[in-house]
Amino acid sequence: MERNQMRRQLALMRQSFFDQGFLDEQFIQLEELQDDANPNFVEEVVTLYYRDSSRLILNIDQALERNPLDFNKLDNYMHQFKGSSTSIGAKKVKAECTQFREYCKAGNSEGCMRTFQQLKKEYAILKRKLEAYFQQARQAGPLETACRSRIDGRGQIKKQDLTWQNIVIDKLFMFYTLENAAVVLALAAALYRRSSRSCTLLSCVAARLPRAAPARERGHVACSCAF
Structure with a gap:
């Protein structure tokens, strides 16, 4: 096709x-x-x-x-x-x-x-x-x-009308487990890059991680700011 x-x-x-x-x-x-x-x-x-x-x-x-x-x-x-x-x-x-x-x-x-x-x-x-x-x-x-x-058919959603700060961060961490930590953090990093926000966003992500999260996963968040 x-x-x-x-x-x-x-x-x-x-x-x-x-x-x-x-x-x-x-x-x-x-x-x-x-x-x-x-x-x-x-x-x-x-x-x-x-x-x-x-x-x-x-x-x-x-x-x-x-x-x-x-x-x-x-x-x-x-x-x-x-x-x-x-x-x-x-x-x-x-x-x-x-x-x-x-x-x-x-x-x-x-x-x-x-x-x-x-x-x-x-x-x-x-x-x-x-x-x-x-x-x-x-x-x-x-x-x-x-x-x-x-x-x-009545219209389109404009990008500037979207409330970026209300998407994904809180909701994304509903999916967080140690087994899928790398995937969740990669998605959080993608959100950071896509929304052109400061590293404050990823600092918030790091703060939300469970204490049991491996140190390497917290490091992944910090490294994401350099992407």
């Missing part, structure tokens, strides 16, 4: 995610951080999301088997899940997280279980769609910025 045709199909596929309510503008904010130096930025963040959230799903599944239910623990788990889902723009998943937390506050065990099943369904659907999208994107090559920036 001709590459231009593949890119048109890719743009239509991507647009359908917004039209059908699977993604919101946060996904576009991640795309705006992607450039030639970091061509797989969005896919890497989404991969971290699914790696981390699978653990949360297991924790919630186990907590829902307890009798009586610990609604505070369930709410804490779902707070984490909602935060990481928000960070990639997973709109439908985020909506189910919100509903689940409302049921936790009301002590409604039936509502929690029903909503969690729907959440897992939306989560799995989005995962399949994004996996297909990224696979096709690798074959077609990057979309033009004008195509990537559009949410719907």
Whole structure:
């Protein structure tokens, strides 16, 4: 298939995610951080999301088997899940997280279980769609910025309107574990370079690292200022 045709199909596929309510503008904010130096930025963040959230799903599944239910623990788990889902723009998943937390506050065990099943369904659907999208994107090559920036037919998100300081740093560290430390820190360094901010940004990153983080990972942050 001709590459231009593949890119048109890719743009239509991507647009359908917004039209059908699977993604919101946060996904576009991640795309705006992607450039030639970091061509797989969005896919890497989404991969971290699914790696981390699978653990949360297991924790919630186990907590829902307890009798009586610990609604505070369930709410804490779902707070984490909602935060990481928000960070990639997973709109439908985020909506189910919100509903689940409302049921936790009301002590409604039936509502929690029903909503969690729907959440897992939306989560799995989005995962399949994004996996297909990224696979096709690798074959077609990057979309033009004008195509990537559009949410719907009514207008485009302008780069200067994005709130850079609110993207990724807090949200990125929802994915942080010692196992994926190098990936998270590399993404943080990419954000620094992409947003042209001072080393204060990466100093904040270093301050957020768990005390258990290896010294070499903290050194990676310091070295990133020289990129």
